[in-house]
Amino acid sequence: MNQIQEQLLAQTKHKGLSKKKLAQRIFFIILGAALMGVGIEEFLVQNNILDGGIVGVSIILSHLTGIKLGIFIFILNIPFLYIGYKQIGKTFAFSTLLGIAVLSITTILLHDVPVFTEDLLLATVFGGITLGAGVGIVIRYGGSLDGTEIMAILLDKKLPFSVGEIIMIFNVVIFTIAGFVFGWDRAMYSLLTYFIAFKTIDIVIAGLDESKSAWIISEHYKEIGDAILARLGRGVTYLNGEGAYTGDDKKVIFCVITRLEEAKLKSLVEDIDPSAFLAVAAISEVRGGRFKKKAIH
Structure with a gap:
């Protein structure tokens, strides 16, 4: 409810x-x-x-x-x-x-x-x-x-x-x-x-506005993050990560989007870095921060 x-x-x-x-x-x-x-x-x-x-x-x-x-x-x-x-x-x-x-x-x-x-x-x-x-x-x-x-x-x-x-x-x-x-x-x-x-x-x-979390790992993280901000209007968080196999430092992009924005995000990431790692998962609830669902008026 x-x-x-x-x-x-x-x-x-x-x-x-x-x-x-x-x-x-x-x-x-x-x-x-x-x-x-x-x-x-x-x-x-x-x-x-x-x-x-x-x-x-x-x-x-x-x-x-x-x-x-x-x-x-x-x-x-x-x-x-x-x-x-x-x-x-x-x-x-x-x-x-x-x-x-x-x-x-x-x-x-x-x-x-x-x-x-x-x-x-x-x-x-x-x-x-x-x-x-x-x-x-x-x-x-x-x-x-x-x-x-x-x-x-x-x-x-x-x-x-x-x-x-x-x-x-x-x-x-x-x-x-x-x-x-x-x-x-x-x-x-x-x-x-x-x-x-x-x-x-x-x-x-x-159903159409279900919130989703997106995790992206790419060498072009800054460019992808800027594109998400500019084209989707969603805030992003950069997290520090480390590859378990290579030991290399990685930047992980985390953001929350709606279901309607999922396809646009995938296209955006693929355009910038086709080899980027992208994981999307459903979220049951989002509170606080700057995330706002687009209200229907």
Whole structure:
């Protein structure tokens, strides 16, 4: 969930959008919210399978009261919208309001539409994928579809738990309640849906922006380092090394890049020194220093 936290907090630094970027953001937030609505209504709700977070609470309340799901989703998220506006920023709050409004309307419109499948396993898998893709798109373009994330970010400052752990605890409580309301088999299917959606969100948000470490050994280290700075805009660190076989002193270039920049780095190194040693590895998390992922606005 660190990626989600990064995307939400990034909105506080947002200064303004061009008309093109604004239109792009609105389009993808609407698309993502509608996609989540399809996942919820056409795969999950009518098969008595839950999502986590505020949506999960809304599904339970809608089932118990008979009131439209979209109404609960919108009403229960209002307090978190206000908190998001005060604590994170108006751009994030308005993006989230748009997403939640579209999600609520979509669930209401689709409520009486026949489900795509009544097979519980298929509903779980494809519901999780559809839902996760929708949530991921909205987060990637600066909004949120569930107040749980906002609550978790704020509680993270006061509790000895990470954002991901707070959300997990909240969802475990929801799925436990679902076990009593819908039956324990549905609760287990709901938990499986949550994990599928969680991984799909990761892929949508971080899949193309995954951080990678690069280690380069070359006699032309200075030229390569300067090129990385100039052409990729990434900082580099020169490390002192020693060849175990030859005993020669070596300069090792270390830098952190995104997945999108990997091909460009390889081409850059090959152009300067085709015989250079290059190793690239995935990194699960990057903190501190001057490394900044290019935010999408």
